[in-house]
Amino acid sequence: MTTRNITIAVEQCDIADCSHAERVLIRRAQEAGKRAYTPYSHFNVGAAALLANGEIVIGCNQENAAFPSGLCAERVALFAAGVAFPDVPVKAIAIAAQDAQGFCEQPVYPCGACRQVMLETEHRSGIPLKVIMAGATTVEIVQSSKDLLPLQFEM
Numbered sequence: 774m775t776t777r778n779i780t781i782a783v784e785q786c787d788i789a790d791c792s793h794a795e796r797v798l799i800r801r802a803q804e805a806g807k808r809a810y811t812p813y814s815h816f817n818v819g820a821a822a823l824l825a826n827g828e829i830v831i832g833c834n835q836e837n838a839a840f841p842s843g844l845c846a847e848r849v850a851l852f853a854a855g856v857a858f859p860d861v862p863v864k865a866i867a868i869a870a871q872d873a874q875g876f877c878e879q880p881v882y883p884c885g886a887c888r889q890v891m892l893e894t895e896h897r898s899g900i901p902l903k904v905i906m907a908g909a910t911t912v913e914i915v916q917s918s919k920d921l922l923p924l925q926f927e928m
């Protein structure tokens with residue numbers, strides 16, 4: 774048996790050191806999280822997707838008493854972008870979370886299902902989908918959603 778090691782590059786920096794476009798996207802994700810419907814978890818997540826035409830489409834998590842019926846912020850944003858701009862690539866998505874104490878200090882990472890949707894979004898467009906995972910003051914960035922889902926499922 775052999776072992777294949779997989780390495781991903783995760784850039785880390787202060788939000789203040791991000792580009793203007795990245796900071797705008799993070800701010801939109803933070804604002805979107807305030808609109809989340811989270812009566813069960815009280816954990817609000819916001820996402821903001823930057824499209825190739827410059828549009829920003831936001832999403833926030835939506836919970837439901839029938840738990841599997843809810844949806845994460847990232848997929849709300851990406852699916853909304855798919856409806857409003859079906860042929861426009863998504864260049865980046867920012868994610869930010871907050872609870873009753875305010876914005877979470879550590880960057881929030883997307884769940885497995887959202888990673889799969891990001892990956893297919895990237896495959897559809899043919900351009901990398903940058904994922905910006907924001908904490909209150911620091912951010913972690915991968916330049917492609919592929920980095921978040923090694924050994925990915927593809928059809």
Ligand SMILES: [Zn+2]
Pocket residue numbers: 845846847848883884885886887888
């Ligand atoms: Zn998710």
